[in-house]
Amino acid sequence: MIASDLRHGVEQLGEMIAAAKLIVPFTGAGISTESGIPDFRSPGGLWTRNRPIDFEEFLASQDAREESWRRRFAMEATFAQAKPTRGHRALASLYRAGKIPAVITQNIDNLHQASGFAAEDVIELHGNTTYARCIGCGQRYELSWVKQRFEPDGAAPDCTICNEPVKTATVSFGQAMPEAEMHRAIELAQRSDLFVAIGSSLVVWPAAGFPLMAKEAGAKLVIINREPTDQDDVADLVLRYDIGETLGPFVAN
Numbered sequence: 001m002i003a004s005d006l007r008h009g010v011e012q013l014g015e016m017i018a019a020a021k022l023i024v025p026f027t028g029a030g031i032s033t034e035s036g037i038p039d040f041r042s043p044g045g046l047w048t049r050n051r052p053i054d055f056e057e058f059l060a061s062q063d064a065r066e067e068s069w070r071r072r073f074a075m076e077a078t079f080a081q082a083k084p085t086r087g088h089r090a091l092a093s094l095y096r097a098g099k100i101p102a103v104i105t106q107n108i109d110n111l112h113q114a115s116g117f118a119a120e121d122v123i124e125l126h127g128n129t130t131y132a133r134c135i136g137c138g139q140r141y142e143l144s145w146v147k148q149r150f151e152p153d154g155a156a157p158d159c160t161i162c163n164e165p166v167k168t169a170t171v172s173f174g175q176a177m178p179e180a181e182m183h184r185a186i187e188l189a190q191r192s193d194l195f196v197a198i199g200s201s202l203v204v205w206p207a208a209g210f211p212l213m214a215k216e217a218g219a220k221l222v223i224i225n226r227e228p229t230d231q232d233d234v235a236d237l238v239l240r241y242d243i244g245e246t247l248g249p250f251v252a253n
Helices: 006-019 055-060 062-074 076-081 086-096 111-115 143-150 179-191 209-216 243-250
Strands: 023-027 103-105 122-124 127-134 140-142 166-170 194-198 220-224 237-239
Touching: 006 194, 006 220, 006 237, 006 243, 023 086, 023 179, 023 209, 055 062, 062 076, 062 143, 062 166, 086 111, 086 243, 103 179, 122 179, 127 143, 140 143, 179 209, 194 209, 209 220, 220 243
Parallel strands: 023 103, 023 194, 103 122, 194 220, 220 237
Antiparallel strands: 127 140, 127 166
């Protein structure tokens, strides 16, 4: 059911939240655009201006690795300045209240952690861009370490342990989805009694399957997104309003 107006939609959402015992939010790019982080996939997004570098290309080409790091450091100020939105803070309030055990996210910006979620309770399906990992042994590197080695001559650094390339800790096109995170997301979706998809176009699979999985397991499904999605017809409540305005009333004082 599509909410007739924002006020009634928020009231309905509040009733569903109050009745739910286990709420699982699933977040996409829309929750972070209020923070100034641009959408990658939408028309006019970053990927319409810069073709994504897929994982095989990153592995095969030093030039691709260097271009990948140039792009990441060009975005450094954007990610560094971004702060959690009202949407992030509302979810963190419900998390602290014990209504939300964890959040499933397609985002890579670390804003759920910054809003108050424990790192282990943020299920990052597409990884995290605020640090790096060796693609061979998995050693973690801070971006400051990468930048110190990259800036003098623009050469992408390799791991000091195994000499394999170091990459942002994100999941690129062609790279396997993180197995442990996928299993945990499936388990939570199937246990939830209220599943809330927020700011996701629900077109990127397999992640887009989680709302349907929750619905099939008996959960109520809410979709909060400015644009229509292919799953609106099966949702119990659809709110096509600004995420901050919709979730703002649930931010704890």
